[in-house]
Amino acid sequence: MGVCMSIAKPSIHSVDSRSLLSTVLVQEEQKISLNTFENSGARKLFKKKGSAFDSRLEEEITLDAPTAVVTDKDKTRREVDNIKYALSKHFIFNSLTEDQLDFIIGKMKHYALSPDAIVFMQDQPGGNFFVVASGKLQVIINGTLTKILKPGDSFGELAxxxxxxxxxxxxxxxxxxxxGVDRQTFRTTLEQLNSMNYQENLNFIETVPIFQILTVQQRDALVSSLSTHAFYPQQRIVNEGEPGDLFYLIKEGTVSCVKEGQEIRSMGRGDYFGEQALLHNCVRTATVIAITQVKCLAIGRDSLTKVLGSKLQHIIYINTQRIALERSPYISQLTRDQVESIIRSMRVHTFQHGQIVINAGIEKGVALYILLKGNLRNHSGTKVYESLCCLGDLDITGNFNEIYPEELIAEGKVDIAVISRAEFEILIGGEFIEIINKNEALAVLKKVQIFRDLSQDKIIRLMNCLKLEEFQDGDFIFKQNDPGDSLFIIKTGRVEVIKNHIRVRTVAKHDYFGERSVLYNDLRTASIKASGQVTCWVLHQKDFLNIINDDIKNLLVKRIQLQDTNVNLQDLIIKKTLGRGMFGIVFLVMHKSKKTCYALKTVERKKVLRYQIQNNLVLERKVLMQLDHIMIMKLIRTFKDEKRIYFLTEYVRGQELFDVIRQMGLLSESDAKFYISCLVVILEHLHERDIVYRDLKPENIMVDDDGYPKLIDFGVAKILQGRTFTIVGTPHYMAPEIITGKGYGTPVDYWSMGIILYEFICGSVPFGEDEEDPFAIYQKILDHNLMFPSWLDQSLPARVFVEQLLHLNPSLRNGGSIQKLKTNSWFSTVLWENLLSKQVKPPLIPLIVETESAQSGLLHFNLDDYISKEEANSAFPSITPKQRPGSNLNWDEDF
Known part of the structure; x- marks a missing residue:
């Protein structure tokens, strides 16, 4: 948590001060001399890639040119042109449209300065960018005149x-x-313009019938892939008879549509043409000519295929099948995987107008039909079925013998998807009613805390071990102090929980009890009595242990310990200080009785007020509370008192990935694949919860004592609600859309993962490896000159995957979805389920040298006194804390 507010040029041994956890969750005594790693093949002499930036933590905009007379003076056309020319020299403005440039220029203010006036001082914070309209200025660095600025020059762009x-x-x-224009005005204006443009383009897309069946994610990917084309009056946009693969949507202006020399219609804003080019490889059926100045949004068939992963017609039909099955009250009871397997196996048949699609007398339960396109009617026309309709869904899910009483005939061209009952039951794993019951039990099993980290395969195997048992009213399912060896899940009915002969509570359908007994041979802590007739699914310990080996069992035991939130500050003993960041300190602490070690992060309230990081802390807590993953640092709970805010987290023993990869030298492709695969499942967990991490880099990834990566430090993560615009991240790992201010989402994390993969196999980052100036790094990222070392094997499959992850179009980085990313050919040998249970052998187990046992040398002084002494040693600006107007005084109510 927390971000450096200046550009530090870290030495090889420097610590990234933004991270309160990445530098401290590793024990001090396990550090290995950096010299150990210098002999690492082609890997460059390493140093950390600077601190992350987080514009949420900035001070109020600095008043540059304090003696200037500042006015909102109107600009002449020549002044606008001169400013545009100056702006064209900077990458910050190169990605802006002409309209956006005009808008930004309109926001620039007129600064009049007298001779010998200071615009700004070296090493002082900056908030403004300037273009010289007239006069001359000196550039002085460390007291030495280095340059004279003249009209047309500009300066301060990084601000x-x-x-x-x-x-x-x-x-x-x-x-x-x-x-001049200040940062706040520039960023706010850019955000507003890009948000409006994005929403406008999305609205256009949603008006096109062939796109209306797309999912929200698919439409978003489509908008990200649109290009803008401008045409002058009388310019031909497409020609009749020529092949074409571009679809056009008119954003501004009017066009004429001409066929065989005759105008058949004119089109304007919101109209579109060329949709057949997306669906079929066909020639243009008309000529389209611009009547006025025209601006069109366009997308090609190849681009669409890359974004959506297949032909548009196929995507439309897949989505139609999915929607139809979701609408069915019967099929919708299946799991997502079962439904997807049905969709993949359905065959599409085409019928012409008037053809018989379903014959009279056929049993309804023989097959499932989904009407994709067109209508079906009976002979009399009294019954009509439309697209998105399911036929036979009730009958295929039960033992019914109804028949279609009359023929169903195609009305217009009809496409219909079909799957037989036999294939349907093979795909779902058995008869429908039996499978629905199992799905019900499976859904509950996934909610049981001790099973959350098991693979899907293991969960399904456990589900198949469940036995149904019935209990009558008044029966004791088990009694307090009985030996425990079974987990119970209530299928129907209610039970009473009785402890020491007192009824504690009543639990009902889909509640579960006795889960610890499948792991431990504990005695029952309460009695369970049936209240009415009760049916339970039962999992016996012997069946559980036949599926779960000792390694997985030990893993589950560790996770259960982390899920125990019944910990108070008074229960903790400080072992030592682990490290300190800009905003707080992290301590190694131990539970007095359980002897469990944790990391305790403390943040002084006066620092919270000084740096106005209330919202950051609230967001960090909110993010961490949603995460429960074996490769993500676990938040146990938070505390607060009148002095501090506290985060109690899992204590990760191991090394930073930054150090591990330098110990290993250049990674083999298989070793790189292991770490990247782990990052994929981590990002899958985050992105499913709409969490974007925003600062993925080796310094924020620990390699634990099992050799598996664990993501830490969620200080700049965010829960997305649409697109976000904040500049956050470490420059070398920052995606281009963050820099340009066009708005971004979760794909920025895939870009960072691509940088890491490049670093694994090439020994350096691809953009700005030798640069420390953020401006120079940003320039190289936006130039996007992706090159690989000449010594790298040209046929290495990882190269192609790196190019995908580092694609400038964010929608193409994961191939369209995380599922498609996981099926990428580069991952063909990855056993995803085994990764989650840590059954894959890691490339390296970190060397952890402990100078003292975690159980020895307990400290017996007051926790508050020790923390206060450590805080006294932390540098802190001597500025009186201020509560900003509008601040929420109850911001910490959930801590």
């Missing part, structure tokens, strides 16, 4: 991205006029 110290002093030589 538009984030708060960073000025690298030089700028001083006027003579009377000078500047055009």
């Amino acid at each position: 538009l991205l984030h708060d960073t110290p000025r690298s030089a002093t700028i001083k006027t030589i003579e009377k000078t006029v500047l055009w």
Whole structure:
């Protein structure tokens, strides 16, 4: 948590001060000399890639040019042109449209300065970008004049991205006029313009019938792949008879549609043409000519295939099948995987108008039909079935013998998807009623805490071991202090929980009890008595242990210990200080009685007020509370008192991935695949919860004592509600859409993962490896000159995967979905289920040298006193904390 507010140029031994956990969850005594890793093949002499930026933590905009007379003066056409020319030299403005440039220029203010006036000082925070309109200025670095700025020059551009110290002093030589814009105005304006443009394009897409069946994610991917094309009056956009693969949607202007020399219609804003080019490989059926200045959104068939993963018609039909099955009250009871397997296996048949689609007398339960396109009617026309309709869904799920009483005939061209009952039952695993009952039990098993980290395969095997047992009213299912060896899940009825002869509570359908008995040979802590007739699924310990080996069992025991939130500050003993960041300190603590070790992060309230990080802490807690994954640091609980906010987390023993990969040298493709595969399942867990991490890099990944990566430090993660625009992350790992301010989502994490994979196999990052200036790094990222070392095997499959992850189009990085990413050919040998249960052998187990046992040397002094002494040693600006207007005084109510 927390971000450095200046650009540090870290030495090889420096610690990234933004991270309160990445630098501290590893024990001090396990550090290995950096010299150990210098002999690492082609890997460059390493150092951490600077601190992350988080524009949420910036101070109020600095007042640059304090002596200037600032006005909102109108600009002449020539002044606008001169400003545009100056802006064209900077990548920050190169990605803006002409309209966006005009809007930003309109926001620039007129600064009039006298001779010898200071615009800003070196090493002071900066908030403005300036273009020189007239006059001359000195650029002074470390007291030395290095350059003279003249009209048409500009300076201070990095200030538009984030708060960073000025690298030089700028001083006027003579009377000078500047055009300037501050960061807040620039970023806010850009966010508003891009949000409006994105929403407008999305609205256009949603009006096109062939796109209406797409999912929200697919439409979003489509919008990200649109390109803008401008046409002048009388320019031909498409020609009749020529092959075409572009679909056009008119955003501005009017066009004429001409067929065989005759105008058949004119089209304007919101109209579209060329949809057949997306569906079929066909020639244009008409010529389209721009009547006025025209601006169109366009997408090609190849781009669409890359974004959606298949031909559009196929995607439309897949979505139609999915929606139809979701609407069926019967089929919708199946699991998502079962439904998807049915969709993949259905065959599509085409019928022309008037053809018989379903014959009279056929049993309804023989097959399942989904009407994809067109209508079906009976001979009399009294019964009509439309697209998205399921036929036979009730009958295929039960033992019914009804028949279709009359023929169903195609009305227009009809496409219908079909699957037989026999194939249907093979795909779902048996008869429908039996499978639905199993699905019900499976859904409950997945909610049992001790099973949450098991693979899908293991869960299904446990489900198949469940036995149904019935109990009558008043029966004791088991009694307090009985030996326990079974887990019970209530299928029907209610039971009473009785402890020491007192009824504690009543539990009902889908509640479960006795789960610890499948792991431990504990005595029952309460009696369970049937209240009425009760049916339970029962899992016996012997069946559980036949499926779960000792390694997985030990893993589950560890996770159960972490899920125990019944811990108070008074229960903890401080072992030592692990490390400190900009905003807080992390301590190794131990539970007095359980002897369990944790990491305790503390943040002083006066620092919270000084840096106004209330919202950051609330968000960090909210994010961590949603996460429960074996490869993600576990939050146990939070505390608060009048002095501090506390985060009690899992204590991760191991090394940073940053150090591990330098110990290993260049990674083999199989070793790289192991770590990347683990990152994929981590990102899958995050993105399913709409959480974007935003600072994925080796320094934020621990390799634990099992050799598996574990993601830590969620200080800049965010729960997405649409697109976000904040500049957050470490420059070398930052996705281009973060830099340009166009808005971004979860695909930025795949970009960072691509940088890490490149680093694994090439020994350096691909963009700006030798740069420390963020501006230079950003420039190289946006230039996107992705090159691999000449010594790297040209046929290495990882190269192609890196290129996919580092695609400029965010929608193409995961191939369309996390499921498609996992089926990428590069992962063909990965056993995903085994990763989650840690059954895959890791490339390296970190060397952890402990100078003292975690059980020895307990400290017996007051916890508050020890923390206070450590806080006294932390540098802290001597500025009186202020509560900003509008701050929420009850921000910490959930801690």
